[in-house]
Amino acid sequence: MLTIIENILDDEQVLNFRQKLEAAEWTDGAESAGTRSVKVKQNLQLGRQNPLAVELGNIILRKLGNDPLFVSASLAEKIWPPIFNLYQNGGHYGTHSDAALMRLPEANMTIRSDLSATLFLSNPEDYDGGELVIEERYGAQPVKLAAGDMILYPSASLHQVTPVTRGKRICAITWIQSAVADASAREMLFDLDQSIQALTPDRPDDDPDIDRLIHVYHNMLRRWASV
Ligand code: NI
Numbered sequence: 001m002l003t004i005i006e007n008i009l010d011d012e013q014v015l016n017f018r019q020k021l022e023a024a025e026w027t028d029g030a031e032s033a034g035t036r037s038v039k040v041k042q043n044l045q046l047g048r049q050n051p052l053a054v055e056l057g058n059i060i061l062r063k064l065g066n067d068p069l070f071v072s073a074s075l076a077e078k079i080w081p082p083i084f085n086l087y088q089n090g091g092h093y094g095t096h097s098d099a100a101l102m103r104l105p106e107a108n109m110t111i112r113s114d115l116s117a118t119l120f121l122s123n124p125e126d127y128d129g130g131e132l133v134i135e136e137r138y139g140a141q142p143v144k145l146a147a148g149d150m151i152l153y154p155s156a157s158l159h160q161v162t163p164v165t166r167g168k169r170i171c172a173i174t175w176i177q178s179a180v181a182d183a184s185a186r187e188m189l190f191d192l193d194q195s196i197q198a199l200t201p202d203r204p205d206d207d208p209d210i211d212r213l214i215h216v217y218h219n220m221l222r223r224w225a226s227v
Helices: 011-022 051-065 068-074 183-202 208-224
Strands: 003-005 076-079 083-087 092-096 101-104 109-112 115-120 132-136 139-143 150-154 159-161 164-166 169-178
Touching: 003 068, 011 051, 011 169, 051 076, 051 083, 051 169, 068 076, 068 150, 068 183, 076 109, 109 169, 183 208
Parallel strands: none
Antiparallel strands: 003 150, 076 169, 083 169, 092 159, 101 109, 115 150, 115 169, 132 139, 132 159
């Protein structure tokens, strides 16, 4: 399942992020790639401990925690501190899959990547290429979103970023360990939750059918979640 979450950041925040990031000290992204992906990765990155990456990453984490669609779709248990990437001058990231287990020594944290997320920070009209292409069950999906919007996609998928042939593509990426590891179970919970949310406004506060659906939702979550 691919989930687009619009307006994680508003226009003013995106502008502020971009101004700060364009003045930042970027390093070669290959430094943090695994032995196989280093051959296909050509981009720039902000070091994980760079104070600007930490500051902006924390803003994103707060936004995600308060976004009902993100919470419902991800059932996030742990979120990797966001990483910032810059692609320009043909920069790209060839087809690869993300590591299943990721270790953050400074926080003594290991996460299992269930979901990958890309938050677009550049306006799509300001660069050519730079599509995130995700290979899904039904074929390859090219994704290029408005600045401030995020896509959530399965970390198990093969994906790539096509070469940026004009302008700059800046984005933030992160990985999520979900409380529900099984993607199809997570998708059923998401569908049920979305329907409950859609039905609730038209029903009285004490509607017994809504109560029962919520009851079912939580019992399914209890069955499938591990925390
Ligand atoms: Ni990736």
